[in-house]
Structure formats: structure tokens, C-alpha cells
Amino acid sequence: MSPHAPRALAAALLLGSAPLLAAPLDAALDESQRLAAEAKASQARIAQLDDASREMLAEYRNALQQAEALQDYNSQLRELVAAQRQELAGYQRQLDGIERTQEAVTPQMRRMVEVLGQFIAADLPFLPEERADRLAQLQELLPRADVSLAEKYRRILEAYQVESDYGRTLEAWRGELPGEAGARSVEFLRLGRAMLYYQTLDGHESGWWNPHSRSWQLLNGDARRPLHRAIAIARQEQAPTLLELPVRTLSQEAGQ
Structure with missing residues (x-):
């Protein structure tokens, strides 16, 4: 046997086993790449979930702030409604008082106009048309519902003041x-x-x-x-x- 025969035999064995070693290596590389891709995809999903969690947390905090603001607003509205109810109750008491006052004052004002007419009739006959017109306006004013009680009373006092001024001029x-x-x-x-x-x-x-x-x-x-x-x-x-x-x-x- 030639001295180079063992070396040739080893080389042949190595060349023959190369395809057998390449197949598992390629599979391992493919598996490694697949795992890396899955890991990358998982990381991307984790990042998306993290962003979504942050957004949800921000929305939750905003919702809490809005809820607190609404609670404060509702509390203010309750106080406002309570104050308005008290004010309305006060107005109602005033209206009741005005009605009672009107019941008492209206006959008195009617009597004042009657007395004024009697006074003018018994007085000196000066400016008869002017004074008669003023008296007629008061008589027409008393039954009107669109004129306030205060305005009626003011007009009557004004007529009395005019008549009083005649005595000093x-x-x-x-x-x-x-x-x-x-x-x-x-x-x-x-x-x-x-x-x-x-x-x-x-x-x-x-x-x-x-x-x-x-x-x-x-x-x-x-x-x-x-x-x-x-x-x-x-x-x-x-x-x-x-x-x-x-x-x-x-x-x-x-x-x-």
C-alpha cells in the first residue's frame, strides 16, 4: 500500500460526509431565523400593547379628571338650584304680600280719586277742562290690569300735588x-x-x-x-x- 493511501482515504471520507453535515446546519439556521422573526414579531406586539396601554391609561386619567370636574359642577348646580329655590320662595312671599297690599290699597286709591273729584267740583271753577281731563285719566287708569299698583298710586299723588300747587301760585x-x-x-x-x-x-x-x-x-x-x-x-x-x-x-x- 502506498504511503499516501491513508490520506486519500481520509479525504474521501470527509468529502462523503459533507452533505450529511450541511443538512442539520441549514435546518438549525432556518430555525434560528424563524425564532428571531417570531421574537421580533412578539416584540412588536409587546410594543403595540404597551402603546395601547399607555393610551388607555391616559384616557382613564382624563375620564377621572372629567368625572371629578362633573362632580364639582353638579355640586355647584345643586347649590345654585337651592339658592334659586330660596329666591323663588322669597318672590312668592313678596307676591303674596303684594296681593294682600293690593286688596287693601285698591279701595283706598279709588276713594282718593273720588275725593279728588269732589274737591274739584267744590273748588273755584278754574281750568275746568284741564282738571276734568286729569280726573278722567285717573278714573280710566284704576281698573287697568296692565298698569302696576305703584304707577297708579304715583299718578294719583301727582294729581294731588298739582292741585296742591294751585294754592300757592x-x-x-x-x-x-x-x-x-x-x-x-x-x-x-x-x-x-x-x-x-x-x-x-x-x-x-x-x-x-x-x-x-x-x-x-x-x-x-x-x-x-x-x-x-x-x-x-x-x-x-x-x-x-x-x-x-x-x-x-x-x-x-x-x-x-
Whole structure:
């Protein structure tokens, strides 16, 4: 046997076993790659689950915050509703009080208007149309449901105030004086509520209202000039000055 024969035999054995060794190695490599791919996929799924968990945790925390905010809001609403109920109860008590007040005040206001009408009828007959219109407006106002009780009362007091002011003023105006021969245009002069005079436009006739007889009476000629000056003063056409005007009282008339 040749000395190189053993080496040739070993080489042949190695070459013959190479395909047998390659097959398990390839399988091991494939398995390793498969396991690596599965591990990578598992890691990706774990990462997705972790992100989803974070999102769910954030949503849960937001839900908790919203729930706390809603609880606070509901608590505030309950307090607000309770306060509104108390306020409504107070309004109801006020309305009940207003109804009772209205029941008591309405007849009183009606009586005040009646007394005002009686006073105007018994007073000096000055500005009859203006005063009658004011009284008629009050009489129409009382039954109206669209006007508050306070407004009605204010209007009545306003009318009383106007009538009261007449007693402290001097006023002159031109108007019609009724008579048997027909109405005449004259100048009227009101001295507070004490006296009411008239004078014809030509100044030839003067008179005064007699509250006792409820009629006009003539004045003598001495009263014409001071009465003419008093009318000018009332119209602010002349500076105020001291005048002597005829004044009669009910007691003086009754004594005659």
C-alpha cells in the first residue's frame, strides 16, 4: 500500500460526509431565523400593547379628571338650584304680600280719586277742562290690569300735588266766560285758591267768583285798574308790586 493511501482515504471520507453535515446546519439556521422573526414579531406586539396601554391609561386619567370636574359642577348646580329655590320662595312671599297690599290699597286709591273729584267740583271753577281731563285719566287708569299698583298710586299723588300747587301760585289766562247772552272771551286771574277774578278784554267789566252762591258777581270800578295790573304781573309782563285786590270769604258772604 502506498504511503499516501491513508490520506486519500481520509479525504474521501470527509468529502462523503459533507452533505450529511450541511443538512442539520441549514435546518438549525432556518430555525434560528424563524425564532428571531417570531421574537421580533412578539416584540412588536409587546410594543403595540404597551402603546395601547399607555393610551388607555391616559384616557382613564382624563375620564377621572372629567368625572371629578362633573362632580364639582353638579355640586355647584345643586347649590345654585337651592339658592334659586330660596329666591323663588322669597318672590312668592313678596307676591303674596303684594296681593294682600293690593286688596287693601285698591279701595283706598279709588276713594282718593273720588275725593279728588269732589274737591274739584267744590273748588273755584278754574281750568275746568284741564282738571276734568286729569280726573278722567285717573278714573280710566284704576281698573287697568296692565298698569302696576305703584304707577297708579304715583299718578294719583301727582294729581294731588298739582292741585296742591294751585294754592300757592298766581295765574292768568284767557278763556270763555259763559253768560245769558252767550260766552265772552275774558281774562281770568287766579289768586291761589282764595279768589278767582275775570276782566273783559276792553277792561270795562270785572267780576269775581262767589263760592257761596256759586256764581259770578260784578266788582265796582275801583277794582278794574289793580286787577288789570295783577293780570299783567301774573303774565310776567310787569314787575311784581303790592296791590290791593278785593277779597271776600265765605264767612263774610254768609254774614251779609
